[in-house]
Amino acid sequence: MRDAARYGVTILEFFAMSANNAYTRPAIALHWLMALMIIGGFAVGLYMTGLRLSPDKLKLYSWHKWSGITVLALALIRIGWRLRHPVPAPLPGQPLWQLRAAHYTHLALYVLILAIPLSGWLYSSASGYPVVYLGIKALRLPDLVAKDKELATALKQVHELLNWTMAALVTVHAAAALKHHLIDRDGTLRRMLPSR
Amino acid sequence: MHLRSVAATLALASLISAPAAFAAERAIDAAKSSISAEFTQMSVPVNAPFKKFSGGVDLDPAKPAEARAHFDIDTASFDIGDDDYNAEVRKPEWFDTAKFPKASFVASGLKPTTPGNFEASGKLSLKGKTIELKVPVTAKTEGGLTTYSGTVSISRKAFAIGSASWDDTVEDTVKIRFRIAVPAAG
Numbered sequence: 001m002r003d004a005a006r007y008g009v010t011i012l013e014f015f016a017m018s019a020n021n022a023y024t025r026p027a028i029a030l031h032w033l034m035a036l037m038i039i040g041g042f043a044v045g046l047y048m049t050g051l052r053l054s055p056d057k058l059k060l061y062s063w064h065k066w067s068g069i070t071v072l073a074l075a076l077i078r079i080g081w082r083l084r085h086p087v088p089a090p091l092p093g094q095p096l097w098q099l100r101a102a103h104y105t106h107l108a109l110y111v112l113i114l115a116i117p118l119s120g121w122l123y124s125s126a127s128g129y130p131v132v133y134l135g136i137k138a139l140r141l142p143d144l145v146a147k148d149k150e151l152a153t154a155l156k157q158v159h160e161l162l163n164w165t166m167a168a169l170v171t172v173h174a175a176a177a178l179k180h181h182l183i184d185r186d187g188t189l190r191r192m193l194p195s196r
Numbered sequence: 197m198h199l200r201s202v203a204a205t206l207a208l209a210s211l212i213s214a215p216a217a218f219a220a221e222r223a224i225d226a227a228k229s230s231i232s233a234e235f236t237q238m239s240v241p242v243n244a245p246f247k248k249f250s251g252g253v254d255l256d257p258a259k260p261a262e263a264r265a266h267f268d269i270d271t272a273s274f275d276i277g278d279d280d281y282n283a284e285v286r287k288p289e290w291f292d293t294a295k296f297p298k299a300s301f302v303a304s305g306l307k308p309t310t311p312g313n314f315e316a317s318g319k320l321s322l323k324g325k326t327i328e329l330k331v332p333v334t335a336k337t338e339g340g341l342t343t344y345s346g347t348v349s350i351s352r353k354a355f356a357i358g359s360a361s362w363d364d365t366v367e368d369t370v371k372i373r374f375r376i377a378v379p380a381a382g
Binding site: 052053055058059061062127128129130131132135136137140147149 | 237238239240241242243244277278280281283284361362364365366
């Protein structure tokens with residue numbers, strides 16, 4: 001906790017840390033569910049854009065959007081949960097740079113799980129395709145911006161850039177978790193695993 | 197300062213449209229008119245305009261039953277806003293624009309329903325097929341311009357538009373939205 005205090009844990013509840021060295025079950029479930037959906041959505045996104053126009057392409061686009069909106073909803077739930085259930089503090093004995101890197105990587109990941117679905121939603125609106133969640137017409141989401149071709153092109157680039165940033169950070173995040181597990185042999189990864 | 201030139205333009209415009217007035221048919225003001233089709237893919241409504249169309253309206257408000265109107269729509273001017281989509285809808289499975297470059301709607305007779313509202317009877321010809329349609333129309337006159345607007349649903353399959361492979365992604369019902377502006381009668 002002393003190290004944590006030194007690297008500048010903010011007073012916001014969001015960054016509050018629990019004395020308990022464990023994540024709550026919902027936090028673990030949300031982490032892995034979102035991980036799967038994000039990796040799946042990213043892969044579908046990469047694949048679908050290269051396809052020639054076909055019914056399957058339209059289906060993939062729809063599934064991609066639905067999973068993105070689901071990620072957005074889960075992100076809000078996850079942030080809400082974290083505000084009430086502080087996460088455990090980093091394990092002791094870590095260098096300051098590592099605590100800092102972990103802190104900013106986590107912060108950036110939280111920003112991206114909100115910003116990426118939102119940029120996709122904005123891009124869809126600007127392209128003139130409203131998002132109809134799960135294909136249920138009553139769940140048609142409002143258009144965030146009016147149809148605008150230039151704006152759509154810009155938002156597409158923003159969406160892509162944010163995604164590649166996320167891909168890089170997820171790689172760092174996963175590599176760090178593996179480093180803790182395999183090299184440091186501490187409990188950092190284990191405490192995020194479902195079976196403890 | 198532009199008032200005089202505006203007045204001159206208006207005078208000139210009225211001179212040019214004078215022969216049309218004698219013929220009783222008023223050509224549509226394409227810049228102020230729009231015709232679009234809204235299709236639904238994966239439950240997502242997508243509205244796209246036809247950028248090129250022409251036509252005229254011959255309507256004496258006193259004798260709606262004798263009203264006549266005709267519109268020609270350039271099928272290749274349908275613009276979904278994406279090159280891949282636009283190329284797709286021009287294919288033989290869809291509009292087949294090479295073989296059927298024009299769609300047309302010929303209206304004969306307006307039936308007043310409620311004040312300002314009518315039902316137009318007409319024939320829609322698209323991709324070599326002609327189907328009778330009843331179209332709800334709302335008329336509004338403002339600033340010397342009468343606009344006839346409305347929405348009518350058609351079945352794309354009735355016109356053999358779209359192959360079966362698209363049936364589970366693109367709905368059969370397509371909404372045609374129109375706003376036709378012509379110089380006000382008289």
